[in-house]
Amino acid sequence: MAVVFERPRALTDQKFRYCPGCHHGIIHRLVAETIDELEIQDRTIAVASVGCSVFSYEYFDTDAIQAAHGRAPAVATGIKRAEPECVVFTYQGDGDLAAIGTAEIVHAAARGENITVIFVNNAVYGMTSGQMAPTTLIGQVTTTSPDGRIPSRAGYPIRVCELLNTLEGPAYLARVSVHDPRHVREAKKAIKEAFQVQLSGKGFSLVEVLSACPTNWHLSPLEAIGWIKEKMIPYYPLGKFRNTMEVKKHG
Amino acid sequence: MDRVLMKGNEAIGEAAIAAGCRYFFGYPITPQSELPEFLSRRLPQVGGVFLQAESEVAAINMVYGAASTGARVMTSSSSPGISLKQEGISYLAASELPCVIVNIMRAGPGLGGIQPSQSDYFQATRGGGHGDYRTIVLAPASVQEIADLVIEGFELADHYRMPVMILGDGTLGQMMEPVRIDGTAKVKIQAKPWALTGKKGRARNIINSLNLDPEKLEMHNRKLEKRYQEIKERETRAERYLTDDAEIVVAAYGIVARVCKAAVDRARAEGIKAGLFRPITLWPFPDMELNEAAGRAGNVLAVEMSLGQMVEDVKLALNGRVPVSFYGRVGGVVPTVANVVEEIKKVSEKYRKVK
Numbered sequence: 001m002a003v004v005f006e007r008p009r010a011l012t013d014q015k016f017r018y019c020p021g022c023h024h025g026i027i028h029r030l031v032a033e034t035i036d037e038l039e040i041q042d043r044t045i046a047v048a049s050v051g052c053s054v055f056s057y058e059y060f061d062t063d064a065i066q067a068a069h070g071r072a073p074a075v076a077t078g079i080k081r082a083e084p085e086c087v088v089f090t091y092q093g094d095g096d097l098a099a100i101g102t103a104e105i106v107h108a109a110a111r112g113e114n115i116t117v118i119f120v121n122n123a124v125y126g127m128t129s130g131q132m133a134p135t136t137l138i139g140q141v142t143t144t145s146p147d148g149r150i151p152s153r154a155g156y157p158i159r160v161c162e163l164l165n166t167l168e169g170p171a172y173l174a175r176v177s178v179h180d181p182r183h184v185r186e187a188k189k190a191i192k193e194a195f196q197v198q199l200s201g202k203g204f205s206l207v208e209v210l211s212a213c214p215t216n217w218h219l220s221p222l223e224a225i226g227w228i229k230e231k232m233i234p235y236y237p238l239g240k241f242r243n244t245m246e247v248k249k250h251g
Numbered sequence: 252m253d254r255v256l257m258k259g260n261e262a263i264g265e266a267a268i269a270a271g272c273r274y275f276f277g278y279p280i281t282p283q284s285e286l287p288e289f290l291s292r293r294l295p296q297v298g299g300v301f302l303q304a305e306s307e308v309a310a311i312n313m314v315y316g317a318a319s320t321g322a323r324v325m326t327s328s329s330s331p332g333i334s335l336k337q338e339g340i341s342y343l344a345a346s347e348l349p350c351v352i353v354n355i356m357r358a359g360p361g362l363g364g365i366q367p368s369q370s371d372y373f374q375a376t377r378g379g380g381h382g383d384y385r386t387i388v389l390a391p392a393s394v395q396e397i398a399d400l401v402i403e404g405f406e407l408a409d410h411y412r413m414p415v416m417i418l419g420d421g422t423l424g425q426m427m428e429p430v431r432i433d434g435t436a437k438v439k440i441q442a443k444p445w446a447l448t449g450k451k452g453r454a455r456n457i458i459n460s461l462n463l464d465p466e467k468l469e470m471h472n473r474k475l476e477k478r479y480q481e482i483k484e485r486e487t488r489a490e491r492y493l494t495d496d497a498e499i500v501v502a503a504y505g506i507v508a509r510v511c512k513a514a515v516d517r518a519r520a521e522g523i524k525a526g527l528f529r530p531i532t533l534w535p536f537p538d539m540e541l542n543e544a545a546g547r548a549g550n551v552l553a554v555e556m557s558l559g560q561m562v563e564d565v566k567l568a569l570n571g572r573v574p575v576s577f578y579g580r581v582g583g584v585v586p587t588v589a590n591v592v593e594e595i596k597k598v599s600e601k602y603r604k605v606k
Contacts, residue, residue, distance in 0.1 A: 043449035047316075048459075057457050063447040065319050065458040068342050071312035074304070078316025079447065081300045082274055082324070086449045104312070107305035 021221025070101025130216030273299030311339030321446030341380030366583025367421035497526030
């Protein structure tokens, strides 16, 4: 019997610890498929961050390291500078990347560091059980914004791709979503392009993936998908903000 | 190689290169900035990487990344910057990653000043960051010893798989002395099968300090404890000067020990049998060596550029067998030979009366 679907080689058989309806599993799979297709498993180094995906070093069947909260781009920089032939990627959530790790992500991008960042934005601190994140939407209720996020008290959500797009350094910036099969395919394409940018030595690449957190949004998995479409995408528009490869091709 | 005149900070850089270090991540801060400046010129000449990080926090995490690949890597800073690195140092210790961290101490607390100090002794020898861990702490007292200890520091770091700190001060970093660094000696770096290099056919390597199972984490803590015990037994270093017949032994490290050596000579010229004990490893503290040097002395005088930090280790080592006094200058003031001689006289007089 022909195998039509199986676990990517770049994923271990460790069971995911993610909640029902969480999108980390899909995103892990897309990264692993990319590693398989580009045949880079033997030279890839994954940098796990702090948050729900802290155990990603157990899921990716590659060499891996666990970084302190927010520091993954700095750790990835050290690895890439010492092992330039390796493919180095970080896997970070919004609290890790856009709050405590703001300096590290901005400067890794500004240096044009030749690494790939998978940035999972679910508008909430997941692992610590649903506090307000730097990406929490206006009006969104969390355990630390019980009246909804009010700008006069808690400021505004950060659009990371747009912020980094003001810098000269990045070679690839895209925002995608995985809330339906069409968008999953587009997300896969962007993740693969980001790794290809690194392989071609073009520099910093980042894919922001909008992701559901039904547990901390207090929604069913299906309602959470609706929330991405109706609330998140209008504030966080999908698309490619930077693609050095394409400019090269057409230019 | 002939001796050349070098600043302490530059000697650190040249010695690191001689030790096979090809990666440096740092951030400017007085009084150590000559070191990153020097390495920004030198490292590219030997095919290495110099990177000025966005912060000390980022720099130590770049060290964590480079060390995880098995490379010899160094960072440097001065007191306030070393405080910022503490989280990363804790991770390096927990993940058993070797590296060399240089602290050219300035006076604190807070932003403090830029003049020399030894007020980070507690931070350096008691961990500094969170959790039960140790770093080997080496305290040079001359530019030549800076170079020698940097090279030895890389060896110790690799051998024990842990961070090594070079603890100097603004004087040592800034002063020039003749130094011989043999850059032609072939460095043999031991194989590191644990390093991240890409799987390349083997089982994957993971560098990690997270362990949610208390029993397993305790096993890891015990493993580190065993290593620390081994280091305590094997790696203590100290210098003794005229301690055999000394009635008073001055205990001091780093640049202060140089001042105290001159003070010991002057006290001897004035008829006081003084000696000097200089710990070279601050952790592990040379307990046995101190007892051998000062066990028969009438009293011990600890001299530091702090309000009294190393003196606690001196007291712990002697455990009440010998009375211990303390003299310290702070805020960036370096004690003079006259200051120390006066203190030696005062303390000697006090214990003569007691007798």
